[in-house]
Amino acid sequence: MTDDQSLSQIPSADPFALFDEWYAEARLREPNDSNAMALATATPGGAPSVRMVLLKGHGPDLGTGGGGGFTFYTNAHSRKGQEIRANAEAALLFHWKSLRRQIRIEGGLREVAPEVADAYFHSRSRDSQLGAVASDQSRPLDSRTIFLERYEAARARFAGGEVERPAHWTGFTLCPRAFEFWLDRPNRLHDRRRFERRTDGPGWTDMLLYP
Numbered sequence: 215m216t217d218d219q220s221l222s223q224i225p226s227a228d229p230f231a232l233f234d235e236w237y238a239e240a241r242l243r244e245p246n247d248s249n250a251m252a253l254a255t256a257t258p259g260g261a262p263s264v265r266m267v268l269l270k271g272h273g274p275d276l277g278t279g280g281g282g283g284f285t286f287y288t289n290a291h292s293r294k295g296q297e298i299r300a301n302a303e304a305a306l307l308f309h310w311k312s313l314r315r316q317i318r319i320e321g322g323l324r325e326v327a328p329e330v331a332d333a334y335f336h337s338r339s340r341d342s343q344l345g346a347v348a349s350d351q352s353r354p355l356d357s358r359t360i361f362l363e364r365y366e367a368a369r370a371r372f373a374g375g376e377v378e379r380p381a382h383w384t385g386f387t388l389c390p391r392a393f394e395f396w397l398d399r400p401n402r403l404h405d406r407r408r409f410e411r412r413t414d415g416p417g418w419t420d421m422l423l424y425p
């Protein structure tokens with residue numbers, strides 16, 4: 215997509231393809247963490263929370279039923295993990311400042327299969343694996359020294375062998391029901407296009423939105 219092209223000129227009716235096009239540009243032009251995305255979750259009562267996570271897999275064939283998905287990894291005992299267990303609805307947000315573009319994605323979450331989590335866990339550096347074992351993510355920590363001691367204890371425990379993935383360190387895949395693409399335009403006449411998954415069959419409907 216060229217810089218002077220508007221979202222209404224894109225023939226693609228496939229939001230995964232448009233995501234890929236923008237993501238490829240972000241990987242070239244965004245200096246840090248082009249795979250960083252905000253993940254919003256909420257309690258069953260509707261109190262929201264949001265934090266950054268890293269996108270570690272995506273595509274139209276991921277997720278259950280081949281509906282496509284976006285995968286991140288985390289500690290399921292964390293605040294986000296507890297909210298996801300109680301309410302599996304979430305939203306993702308990519309904002310690539312250098313591109314002046316935003317993508318919003320909404321849908322339900324499913325935990326990845328244990329073998330998928332194992333494969334990703336063991337693809338990380340050994341130190342990162344030990345860090346995941348040592349961290350009681352989102353729980354109160356009395357001092358940083360305690361955390362570093364836990365890290366050393368994990369190193370000693372797995373010395374010479376494979377680091378075992380804690381069962382609570384896992385991945386979740388968001389299966390999109392909606393995408394929304396936002397493009398900066400002059401005079402704040404920004405461009406928005408929303409895609410919603412059809413409920414009466416495969417494919418997507420889409421519309422432009424006022425900015």
Ligand SMILES: Cc1cc2nc3c(=O)[nH]c(=O)nc-3n(C[C@H](O)[C@H](O)[C@H](O)COP(=O)(O)O)c2cc1C
Binds near residue numbers: 265266269286
């Ligand atoms: C750029 C960036 C990427 C991050 N990626 C992850 C990630 O992939 N998984 C994760 O659990 N936390 C990640 N974090 C830390 C989270 O933002 C957050 O602090 C942590 O997961 C605890 O969130 P919670 O208490 O809401 O569960 C990242 C933070 C930043 C700034």
